[in-house]
Amino acid sequence: MSKPFRSFRSALWLGGVAGLVLGFLVAAIVLPTTAPDPGEGAPDVRLPTMQNVPPEHAPKMKIELRDEGADTDADTP
Structure with missing residues (x-):
């Protein structure tokens, strides 16, 4: 009667692959x-x-765009 695994290394590979498959499932x-x-x-x-x-x-609302280059504090006295 032959052994199902020839070495301990092949058993570890089979266990690792089975672990990966079960982990994904x-x-x-x-x-x-x-x-x-x-x-x-x-x-x-x-x-x-x-x-x-x-x-x-x-009716359309008038859109006022702010001038990016102008200083906003300059408008206030």
Whole structure:
């Protein structure tokens, strides 16, 4: 009757490969159950959607751009 493993080194290789495979399987089962729900922890940024974009005929607000080169404290007396 022959031995299933010829050396201790081959047994360690088999154990290592089996450990890796089992580790990946356990991670594939455990990680999805501990992951946060989609959308949870998302940034509080409201992106434009069709509900909050003004229609074309809506009045436009005047946009005042600040001159980057001007000193803002110079306007105050």
